[in-house]
Amino acid sequence: MKITLDQVSKRFQQHWIFKNISYSFVQGNGYALLGANGSGKSTLLRVIAGMQSASKGKVLFTDDNDKAVTTNQIFSKIGFSAPGQEIVEELTMREFLDFHFSFKRPLNNLRIDDIINLTGLQSAADKPIGDYSSGMKQRVKLAQAIFSDTPILMLDEPCTNLDQAGVEQYREWIETYAANRLILVASNDVREYFFCREKITLENFK
Numbered sequence: 001m002k003i004t005l006d007q008v009s010k011r012f013q014q015h016w017i018f019k020n021i022s023y024s025f026v027q028g029n030g031y032a033l034l035g036a037n038g039s040g041k042s043t044l045l046r047v048i049a050g051m052q053s054a055s056k057g058k059v060l061f062t063d064d065n066d067k068a069v070t071t072n073q074i075f076s077k078i079g080f081s082a083p084g085q086e087i088v089e090e091l092t093m094r095e096f097l098d099f100h101f102s103f104k105r106p107l108n109n110l111r112i113d114d115i116i117n118l119t120g121l122q123s124a125a126d127k128p129i130g131d132y133s134s135g136m137k138q139r140v141k142l143a144q145a146i147f148s149d150t151p152i153l154m155l156d157e158p159c160t161n162l163d164q165a166g167v168e169q170y171r172e173w174i175e176t177y178a179a180n181r182l183i184l185v186a187s188n189d190v191r192e193y194f195f196c197r198e199k200i201t202l203e204n205f206k
């Protein structure tokens, strides 16, 4: 998989957030989207994922044979996690993961129980997510993204609300499960993008 940005720009009302980003993201590489608060990292991630439209320019997904991936197929190619992402709080983690993995195949044929064990939240697995702490919710958000069998992984501030053990777990998950994927991380924290060889600074596109 490859993602190509051609002059991608975004504005809200009259205010341009970023302008004319042209870039190619290729599978097997990690890319950090860096910049100050409000510089547009999360917005860029959402525009690339197709959750918001670009005001100008194009985002193109192509497969390994250089064929364009259609808009309908893109959802199944992306694992996505963001602090503001909605998760259904009335569901237990087990129900939420069952639901999520009815749309996306689990990585390495992991079973729901395996994924629950990986989060370390076994004792809370049958409690409603609404009762979880913010760090526990963040582990669930990361798990549904990282353990989806998708060539692309988009992580917005992946260590938000995580304690030291959670940050260490994130590092292990990336080292074990992220090889060969195309990873975009929107971040201001090197613990989140330690593995990214490429860095894109949003301030360069104002």
Ligand SMILES: Nc1ncnc2c1ncn2[C@@H]1O[C@H](COP(=O)(O)OP(=O)(O)OP(=O)(O)O)[C@@H](O)[C@H]1O
Pocket (backbone or CB within 6 Å): 012, 017, 035, 036, 037, 038, 039, 040, 041, 042, 043, 044, 186, 188
């Ligand atoms: N839906 C929206 N309507 C209007 N303005 C918006 C909207 N979403 C974001 N913005 C504005 O766009 C700018 C970029 O926001 P964004 O959340 O992408 O920044 P960020 O770099 O991810 O910030 P942070 O580091 O604080 O997470 C901000 O000025 C924000 O107020």
